[in-house]
Amino acid sequence: MTNETVKALIWTGKTLEVLDQRQLPEITNYDSYSDAAGVTDAIKSMRVRGAPAIGIAAAYGVVLSVKQHLKSENWQQLVARDIEMLAQSRPTAVNLFWALDKMKSVLAGIHDDILAAVAMCAINIHADDKAANKKMGEFGADLLTGAKGVMTHCNTGSLATGGYGTALGVIRSAVARDKELNVFAGETRPWLQGARLTVWELSQDGIPVTLIADSAAAWLMKSGKIDWIIVGADRIAANGDTANKIGTYSLATLAKQHGVKFMVVAPNSTIDWHLENGDNIEIEYRTAREFLPACYDTPNSLVSAWNPVFDITPATLIDAIVTENGVVLNPYEHANGIRILQK
Numbered sequence: 280m281t282n283e284t285v286k287a288l289i290w291t292g293k294t295l296e297v298l299d300q301r302q303l304p305e306i307t308n309y310d311s312y313s314d315a316a317g318v319t320d321a322i323k324s325m326r327v328r329g330a331p332a333i334g335i336a337a338a339y340g341v342v343l344s345v346k347q348h349l350k351s352e353n354w355q356q357l358v359a360r361d362i363e364m365l366a367q368s369r370p371t372a373v374n375l376f377w378a379l380d381k382m383k384s385v386l387a388g389i390h391d392d393i394l395a396a397v398a399m400c401a402i403n404i405h406a407d408d409k410a411a412n413k414k415m416g417e418f419g420a421d422l423l424t425g426a427k428g429v430m431t432h433c434n435t436g437s438l439a440t441g442g443y444g445t446a447l448g449v450i451r452s453a454v455a456r457d458k459e460l461n462v463f464a465g466e467t468r469p470w471l472q473g474a475r476l477t478v479w480e481l482s483q484d485g486i487p488v489t490l491i492a493d494s495a496a497a498w499l500m501k502s503g504k505i506d507w508i509i510v511g512a513d514r515i516a517a518n519g520d521t522a523n524k525i526g527t528y529s530l531a532t533l534a535k536q537h538g539v540k541f542m543v544v545a546p547n548s549t550i551d552w553h554l555e556n557g558d559n560i561e562i563e564y565r566t567a568r569e570f571l572p573a574c575y576d577t578p579n580s581l582v583s584a585w586n587p588v589f590d591i592t593p594a595t596l597i598d599a600i601v602t603e604n605g606v607v608l609n610p611y612e613h614a615n616g617i618r619i620l621q622k
């Protein structure tokens with residue numbers, strides 16, 4: 280079985296049920312949210328994470344806000360304030376701002392049955408993301424002809440998207456074609472999206488996977504066991520520079536050294552067409568507590584920690600960018616970067 284069984288977000292029509300990814304794989308627990316403040320907290324605290332899933336959750340957050348405030352005279356102001364709060368939840372994944380902009384245009388354009396209109400928009404954002412993933416899965420799997428092994432980083436599957444996944448969707452599609460593919464997942468320090476989420480998600484769907492320590496990646500490449508590294512993205516600039524989970528840039532650099540190909544898979548909602556290159560992508564820094572031993576987390580401690588959670592891989596290190604609109608090979612060779620994907 281290679282379909283996806285895991286659901287990060289469930290919309291009930293009244294609430295958003297969010298699978299608490301902080302507790303996986305030990306505990307499978309959904310928290311229920313009925314307002315935008317709750318959804319903002321779910322994103323900030325990383326109960327839900329992954330660029331497309333963050334955007335989808337925020338869209339449902341707007342629906343909950345409209346539902347909560349619609350009877351107030353100043354409901355538009357209250358909803359605008361909630362949208363601003365949702366926008367402040369995490370800075371790097373552009374899907375968040377893309378989804379909020381979509382919700383804002385619905386709010387600006389519709390005058391009757393506004394609740395039904397915003398709900399429909401959020402449901403469509405969710406469904407369209409899953410459909411886009413399935414297309415990317417097929418495009419990406421086409422590139423894996425002849426490949427025996429792949430490595431992925433972070434978690435880019437059903438847990439991180441509307442369903443099926445981006446980089447993990449490509450792996451799902453390749454395995455569904457009965458392809459013998461050895462799949463390696465990096466543990467993805469410090470939050471362990473690979474070790475806690477990716478290997479769990481793949482095993483739920485019957486796909487064998489081998490976990491490696493992040494520091495084993497160079498040696499894995501040197502061993503000749505992998506042909507491609509396949510990752511997702513949080514924001515892609517118009518020239519193909521790609522912000523993704525910290526460690527992606529190291530993997531791309533190592534891939535070049537070892538002749539391993541590097542594929543980025545993301546929906547068009549992850550491309551920030553306003554940015555010519557990756558220089559101005561905001562990188563999120565999270566608390567030192569994510570990995571600093573508690574004994575050093577004291578007021579006069581001499582030990583601190585630096586915790587950027589994304590990095591930017593230059594387009595020159597990327598062999599293929601895959602979206603639902605197609606594939607761009609060697610994006611740095613194109614004068615217009617990846618604008619051919621802009622539809």
Ligand code: MRU
Nearest residue numbers: 328329330433435439511512524
């Ligand atoms: O901090 P996270 O877990 O939200 O980071 C997630 C990633 O970096 C993913 O690779 C990216 O969002 C793509 S998910 C399809």
